[in-house]
Amino acid sequence: MNPATTAAQPLTALFHPASSPDFVPREPLWALQSQRLREVVCRTYEGVPLYRQRMQKHGVTPADIGTVEDVQRLPFTTKADLRDAYPLGMLAVPLHRVLRMHPIGGGPGQRMAAAYTKRDLAAWGELVVRCLASCGVSQGDVIQNACAYDLFTDGPGLHYAGECLGATVVPIAGGDAARQLAVMKDFGVSILCSTPSFLVYLLERAEKTGVDLRGLPLRAGVFVGEPWSEAMRKRIEESAGIKAYDVYGLPETIGPGMAVECRHQSGLHVFEDHFYPEIVDPASGAPRAQGEEGELVLTTLSKEAMPLVRYRTGDLTALLAGPCPCGRTLRRIRRIDRRADEMFVIQGVTVFPSQIEAALLAVEGALPPYQLVLTQEQGLDQLEVQIEVTARIVSDRVGAMEGLQSRLAEEIEKSLGISVPVRLVEPHAIERSQGKAKRVVDRRGASS
Amino acid sequence: MRIPQLSLFIDNQPGRMIVPCKLLADAGINIVTLSLADTKQFGILRLIVREWQRAREVLEAAGWVVAVTEVLAVEVDDRPGGLVELLRLFEQAGINVEYMYAFTARLGNRAMLVFRFDDLDAAISALTRAGINPVSPIGLYDHLDEE
Numbered sequence: 001m002n003p004a005t006t007a008a009q010p011l012t013a014l015f016h017p018a019s020s021p022d023f024v025p026r027e028p029l030w031a032l033q034s035q036r037l038r039e040v041v042c043r044t045y046e047g048v049p050l051y052r053q054r055m056q057k058h059g060v061t062p063a064d065i066g067t068v069e070d071v072q073r074l075p076f077t078t079k080a081d082l083r084d085a086y087p088l089g090m091l092a093v094p095l096h097r098v099l100r101m102h103p104i105g106g107g108p109g110q111r112m113a114a115a116y117t118k119r120d121l122a123a124w125g126e127l128v129v130r131c132l133a134s135c136g137v138s139q140g141d142v143i144q145n146a147c148a149y150d151l152f153t154d155g156p157g158l159h160y161a162g163e164c165l166g167a168t169v170v171p172i173a174g175g176d177a178a179r180q181l182a183v184m185k186d187f188g189v190s191i192l193c194s195t196p197s198f199l200v201y202l203l204e205r206a207e208k209t210g211v212d213l214r215g216l217p218l219r220a221g222v223f224v225g226e227p228w229s230e231a232m233r234k235r236i237e238e239s240a241g242i243k244a245y246d247v248y249g250l251p252e253t254i255g256p257g258m259a260v261e262c263r264h265q266s267g268l269h270v271f272e273d274h275f276y277p278e279i280v281d282p283a284s285g286a287p288r289a290q291g292e293e294g295e296l297v298l299t300t301l302s303k304e305a306m307p308l309v310r311y312r313t314g315d316l317t318a319l320l321a322g323p324c325p326c327g328r329t330l331r332r333i334r335r336i337d338r339r340a341d342e343m344f345v346i347q348g349v350t351v352f353p354s355q356i357e358a359a360l361l362a363v364e365g366a367l368p369p370y371q372l373v374l375t376q377e378q379g380l381d382q383l384e385v386q387i388e389v390t391a392r393i394v395s396d397r398v399g400a401m402e403g404l405q406s407r408l409a410e411e412i413e414k415s416l417g418i419s420v421p422v423r424l425v426e427p428h429a430i431e432r433s434q435g436k437a438k439r440v441v442d443r444r445g446a447s448s
Numbered sequence: 449m450r451i452p453q454l455s456l457f458i459d460n461q462p463g464r465m466i467v468p469c470k471l472l473a474d475a476g477i478n479i480v481t482l483s484l485a486d487t488k489q490f491g492i493l494r495l496i497v498r499e500w501q502r503a504r505e506v507l508e509a510a511g512w513v514v515a516v517t518e519v520l521a522v523e524v525d526d527r528p529g530g531l532v533e534l535l536r537l538f539e540q541a542g543i544n545v546e547y548m549y550a551f552t553a554r555l556g557n558r559a560m561l562v563f564r565f566d567d568l569d570a571a572i573s574a575l576t577r578a579g580i581n582p583v584s585p586i587g588l589y590d591h592l593d594e595e
Contacts, residue, residue: 389457389513396455396517396564397546398485398492423489426459427513 016133018126018165021273022328029329032273033068036301041065041074044307047092050085051077051309068276071299076285076310082112082252090306093117098305102153104251114153114251115305121160123302127257127271128161134260134269135222135245137191139166142217144184146194147224149173153255154224158193161257167191174198177205185216192221196228196236196244197437200367203239208391214241222247224256226436227315229337229354231361233265246335253298253308259333267320267332274302277333278310279319293318296333342440344374346383347418353439356385359411363404366392369430376444385412385422388430449572449582450518453562454504455494457513460486465493468507472497475506480592481562483549494549496562498589518568521551521583522575523558530559534580541574543567553592555583 015023024032042062044051055061058075065073082090083105090113091098098115105112116124137143143162149155155173162169170187172180174194180202183189192199199221206213221236221244228246236244248268249256258275259268270277279294280287288294296313320332338352345351353372361367369388374381387408395401401424409422431438458464465484472479472495480496496519497503504514524530538545544566551560560583565571575582583591 391513394455394457394513394515396453396492396494396515398487399546401457401490401492402487424457426457426464428511429459 016138016165018129019133019328021126022130022134022269022271022330024273024329026329029272030068033276033301034066036273037068037071037276037299038062038065040299040301040303040307040309043092043304044309048090048307050081050089071276071278071310072287074310076297076312077308078312079112079252079314083110086111087113090308091115092307093305102156102251102255103151104153112252113306114255117304120254120303120305123274124157124254124257125160125164127254127274128157129164130271131247131257131260132158132161132165132167132191132222134262135191135220135247136243136263137162137165137167137220137222141167141190142170142187143167143191143193144170144172144180144187144189146172146174146180146192146198147256152225153249153251154193154195157249157255157257158222158224162193177202178209181206181209181211184213184218185211188217190217190219192218192242194221194223195225195436196223196232197226199223199236199240199244200232200437201432203236204390213239218242220245224249227337227354229357229361230335231358232367235361235365235367248333248336250298250313253300253311253313254303258298261335262324262326262328264325266324267334269324269328269330269332272330274300276301277319277331279317280312282316288318291318291321293334296336344381344383344440346381346416346420349416349418351383351416355415356412357439359415360387360408362415363407363411364393368393369432370439371430372440374440374442374444381444383420385420386425386430387422389424389427394427449520449584450568451496451521451562451585451588452500453494453496453517453519453564454500454507455492455515455517456507458491458493460488460490465491467510468493468512471506471510471512472503475502477503477506480553480588481549481551483547483562485547494547496551498592517564519562519564520568520571520575521560521562521588522580523555523560523583526554526557526559531561534561537574537578537580538571541570541577543571543574551588553588555591560588 045062054075060073097117099118100116102114104114145158147154147158159169159171219242221242224247233244245261247256248259259270261268276299278297280297282295296315296317298311300308315336317333317336338354343350343352368390371386373384405422405424413419456468477497477499483494485492507514524534546564546566548561548563
């Protein structure tokens with residue numbers, strides 16, 4: 001075999017050319033990060049009054065920033081800051097340079113804005129392209145983009161990147177399962193972009209109408225928008241016959257496209273040329289050691305319109321040690337399978353919806369629609385797990401239903417360490433989610 | 449001889465039971481007999497309906513999840529001890545009865561009972577061996593038409 005030709009057989013034949021920034025060696029990456037951080041700090045110091053005032057109060061100036069590790073000298077930015085600054089208080093450039101503005105966040109008091117200059121849009125596009133490429137998407141794929149386009153950055157972000165990649169994009173957004181399944185079949189869709197909850201919803205409808213996704217050309221799902229468990233991933237992969245990839249992104253920082261799984265699905269590679277990740281103690285803000293779990297803090301290294309410095313994401317994760325078999329030099333974060341703000345404390349124990357979800361999946365192998373109802377009785381928080389009776393679990397025998405209820409309660413108790421009531425409820429008592437599943441219904445504070 | 453029974457899971461809340469009953473009534477479907485098993489939190493409403501497929505469609509179209517189970521209709525003499533003899537037969541044959549309830553209609557001086565068995569095939573064999581023929585759906589509905 002001719003050594004010259006084997007040497008020219010690149011590992012990158014396995015990778016899309018768009019992914020090459022994922023393989024930049026650490027030294028030049030660090031130099032790039034350091035340079036970009038200095039620029040971001042200057043930009044925010046000069047352009048955003050909130051940042052300047054805070055830095056001054058903190059006794060820090062742009063001159064104090066040399067290397068990217070110096071980011072630790074800077075104060076944090078929080079969601080509350082973005083809400084208070086709504087709509088334009090965090091803008092670092094004049095409005096006429098902003099080509100896109102997404103309204104994000106919730107209702108009054110929770111609204112935020114995500115703004116993009118021309119370069120921001122180009123960078124965002126490049127990042128989402130790298131996400132898609134990491135999931136094996138390329139020209140020739142037909143992408144069904146079922147992500148929301150209104151009030152979310154996911155729809156437009158994936159749409160634009162899909163086209164940049166040269167794939168065929170079907171901008172169907174959410175809703176109407178029958179239509180989604182018809183399009184999936186008729187257009188020969190190979191890639192689905194959506195929230196994991198949405199595919200669960202489609203699978204439920206498909207089962208009802210006798211459609212088997214495993215017989216379709218659909219081969220991968222690129223999932224955004226909400227935390228989801230490993231058990232949920234396995235379930236999706238089996239039922240739909242696809243590889244299910246996780247993409248992480250927050251609309252405040254850029255939208256989807258901050259970190260993505262590769263084909264090894266063992267952690268998400270953070271696009272460190274554009275985002276600098278830190279893991280801190282959620283209470284004190286002190287840095288955690290490598291590999292320890294804590295709150296993810298992100299600094300945007302390239303954003304012009306609304307840069308964020310040390311943004312507290314509220315998401316809990318850890319930075320994974322060691323190289324990934326894929327060869328990417330970008331560090332990985334552990335999959336985020338729970339939302340920090342969906343956590344609550346019952347009988348002194350911290351409970352995450354994902355723990356309950358894992359228990360339900362363990363008993364049933366499938367995930368019936370469920371809700372966690374929080375109430376308050378005599379000042380104490382109470383939790384009831386409500387599980388909908390679906391065609392899969394319905395029975396004519398009381399014993400079978402009660403037996404199921406006990407098994408679910410037992411498994412949940414095993415998972416949480418405390419016993420909580422489980423109630424089976426009528427079909428369609430629980431609202432279906434087409435976007436992000438609302439698992440927790442909080443009735444605390446309502447008069448008991 | 450196997451009779452399809454529909455069953456529905458219903459929250460044990462005031463007003464819930466009316467919903468499926470009204471759906472069927474509005475569709476012109478008559479319930480032949482029914483039984484409601486209750487627990488603190490929920491009930492299971494079991495229905496024997498002649499047009500069971502249409503009934504199922506009506507209920508499912510309204511979002512109900514309907515289980516269909518095969519049950520048997522067996523006649524017993526309508527006198528003290530009539531039921532005991534039958535149950536003894538089941539016991540001796542090792543047949544387990546999950547639940548039972550009565551038909552509102554009667555055949556002459558015989559009562560008709562609905563049985564849901566753990567093992568339907570074994571129950572049918574045991575009954576046949578004992579010379580007892582469960583009432584077939586046709587027999588049941590012919591009789592109802594005569595009444």
